[in-house]
Structure formats: C-alpha cells, structure tokens
Amino acid sequence: MDAPAVARQEGIVDAVIAAASRAAVGLTHAALGARLSILIFHRVRAQPDPLFPNEPDARRFERLMRLVGKSFTVLPLGTAVSQIAAGDLPPRSLVITFDDGYRDNAEIALPILARHGLVASFFVTTGFLDGGRMWNDSLIESVRTSPLNELDLGFLGLGRRPLTSLPDRRAAIDTLLARIKYLGPEERNAAVSRVQELCRVRELPGCLMMAAEQVRVLHRAGMEIGAHTVSHPILTALGPHEAEREIAAGRRRLEEIIDAPVDLFAYPNGRPFRDFDQTHVDIVRRLGFRGAVSTAQGVARPGDDVFQLPRFTPWGDPLWKWATQLTLSQTRTRYATTVAS
Numbered sequence: 001m002d003a004p005a006v007a008r009q010e011g012i013v014d015a016v017i018a019a020a021s022r023a024a025v026g027l028t029h030a031a032l033g034a035r036l037s038i039l040i041f042h043r044v045r046a047q048p049d050p051l052f053p054n055e056p057d058a059r060r061f062e063r064l065m066r067l068v069g070k071s072f073t074v075l076p077l078g079t080a081v082s083q084i085a086a087g088d089l090p091p092r093s094l095v096i097t098f099d100d101g102y103r104d105n106a107e108i109a110l111p112i113l114a115r116h117g118l119v120a121s122f123f124v125t126t127g128f129l130d131g132g133r134m135w136n137d138s139l140i141e142s143v144r145t146s147p148l149n150e151l152d153l154g155f156l157g158l159g160r161r162p163l164t165s166l167p168d169r170r171a172a173i174d175t176l177l178a179r180i181k182y183l184g185p186e187e188r189n190a191a192v193s194r195v196q197e198l199c200r201v202r203e204l205p206g207c208l209m210m211a212a213e214q215v216r217v218l219h220r221a222g223m224e225i226g227a228h229t230v231s232h233p234i235l236t237a238l239g240p241h242e243a244e245r246e247i248a249a250g251r252r253r254l255e256e257i258i259d260a261p262v263d264l265f266a267y268p269n270g271r272p273f274r275d276f277d278q279t280h281v282d283i284v285r286r287l288g289f290r291g292a293v294s295t296a297q298g299v300a301r302p303g304d305d306v307f308q309l310p311r312f313t314p315w316g317d318p319l320w321k322w323a324t325q326l327t328l329s330q331t332r333t334r335y336a337t338t339v340a341s
C-alpha cells in the first residue's frame with residue numbers, strides 16, 4: 001500500500017475507534033453520572049524517541065487529539081473547575097494538560113491543537129525558561145549520549161550499570177531518576193553533575209524548554225497558562241515558607257510574561273502525601289488560585305475538591321488500546337487519592 005492509502009485506512013480505523021469511544025463514554029455518563037478526565041502530557045517530540053517509546057511524537061499526538069476531539073467535550077481547565085464546583089459538568093468532559101514548559105509544546109503540540117480546535121492548559125516551571133534545563137533532562141541526556149559501555153554508580157549505592165543497549169540505558173535512567181528525585185535540591189543537583197561527569201558528557205542541550213515569548217504565543221493562541229513553581233521542587237521537602245515562595249514567584253513571573261492573571265496550579269510531581277500535602281493545598285487556596293491538579297490517577301466528579309483534581313495518562317499503542325484505557329478510566333469506581341482536609 002502507498003502512503004496516502006495507508007493514511008486513508010488509518011483515518012477510517014481512527015474514525016471507528018472515535019465513534020466507539022464516544023458511544024462508550026456516553027453510556028458511562030448515563031449509567032454513572034458525569035466524570036471529568038484530565039489528560040497529562042509533558043513532551044510531544046517531532047519524531048518518536050526510542051528511549052521513551054510511550055511518549056507521543058507529532059504524528060501520534062495528532063491521532064490522539066483527533067480522537068479526543070471527536071469523542072469528548074474538550075474544556076479549558078478553568079471552565080471545568082467552575083463546572084465541578086457548581087456540580088454542573090457536561091457529558092464526556094475532558095481537559096488536556098501539559099506540565100513543565102517544554103519547547104515542543106509551543107512548536108509541535110500547539111499547531112496540532114489549533115488544527116483540531118482544541119484548548120489545553122500548560123503548567124510552566126518558570127526557572128528553566130529561556131535556555132534552562134530540568135535536572136531530570138540533564139540526567140537523561142547524559143546517559144543517552146554517554147560514550148561509555150558501563151557506568152559506575154557506586155557513589156549512589158547503585159553499583160555498576162551496563163550501557164551497551166538502549167534498554168540498558170533506559171534502565172539506568174529509570175534507576176537514577178528514582179534514586180535522585182527525592183534528594184534535597186542541592187544534593188540533587190550535585191548528584192546530577194556527578195552523573196554527567198561520570199558519563200563523560202560535556203555539552204547538554206540548552207533548547208529543551210520554552211522561551212518566555214513562546215509562553216506568550218501559547219496564551220495569545222487561546223491556551224491556558226498555569227503555574228508549576230519556579231524550580232520544580234518536591235514541595236514536601238521544603239518548609240512552608242519556601243514552598244509558598246516557589247508557588248507565588250512562579251505565578252508572578254508567568255503573569256508578567258503573559259500580562260494576565262494566572263489562577264490554576266499543578267503540584268510538581270503531584271503525588272498526594274508524598275509530593276504535596278494539606279499545607280500546600282491551603283497555600284494554593286490562600287494565594288487565590290481557583291483550582292489545582294495533582295498526578296493522582298483518577299477522574300473527577302462534580303463536587304470533588306477543585307484544589308486536588310486527579311489526572312490520567314492513558315497508555316497503549318495502537319490507538320484502540322489508548323482509547324480503551326481512556327474510556328475505562330471513566331468507569332473506575334475508585335477515585336483519586338486526596339490529602340486529608
């Protein structure tokens with residue numbers, strides 16, 4: 001089959017999946033009442049990344065957006081927050097969110113969203129705009145590009161790790177991310193620098209995150225901009241004053257950039273109890289935000305706490321698996337964990 005024929009066939013299959021998904025979500029709504037699915041994305045790469053095969057590339061993201069556009073009512077998060085609070089959620093509600101502020105959000109995801117008439121909410125960490133890099137990316141790119149076949153991670157108590165194949169490198173990255181994530185900021189940065197040194201990598205990419213101007217472009221295109229702190233700390237690792245400073249300063253910087261109010265927030269890393277607790281929910285509410293999202297897996301229902309809305313990352317390839325995950329998420333009888341109030 002030639003490329004246009006493959007694309008035609010793919011279009012037909014996708015339309016059938018979207019129709020089935022729409023019907024199934026409609027039935028869920030009729031049987032169980034309104035639910036809100038909030039999708040969470042980080043990056044949309046130009047090409048598939050063999051190290052992270054589950055992350056969408058442009059082509060796959062386009063198919064996902066076509067599917068959600070046809071089978072759901074896609075809402076801005078701010079609208080969904082008001083509707084959850086008012087107990088007035090339309091059928092098939094879905095919100096699209098992006099965390100961290102990757103450059104590909106503006107360069108690749110935005111044109112696709114625009115093509116499908118969809119709005120999304122972008123939670124931007126301000127400390128890495130204009131050429132910065134998140135610690136996890138320093139680590140990933142060090143291991144990805146290391147010329148070595150083995151890495152001695154004895155200094156972290158992780159022994160020697162092979163780097164001979166792609167799965168080896170991915171395993172080393174996952175182990176390192178899990179080990180380093182919960183260190184304090186200084187210790188974490190020191191560990192990342194040490195790993196980079198051990199990997200014998202001198203230069204790391206300086207163009208992964210958005211420029212401030214790209215945040216403005218997203219805002220001007222009708223996308224929502226939400227706060228996600230300055231330096232993406234684990235809030236529970238900070239004292240309450242420092243946590244508040246991170247949350248408030250990140251918002252202030254975004255408001256300067258887009259010259260408009262920012263009233264939605266995403267907790268960094270986002271797991272209830274482990275990454276944020278009631279102290280941070282109270283801070284976010286007191287600072288005048290209208291709503292916040294976690295990374296607790298689940299769907300929201302009318303009347304839920306709008307300062308701890310759960311999100312969901314459907315997985316699976318081909319598309320029907322992804323659609324099934326998404327549809328099934330609406331039928332979950334156990335809802336998201338929230339911190340005690």
Ligand SMILES: [Zn+2]
Nearest residue numbers: 099100268269
């Ligand atoms: Zn994040």
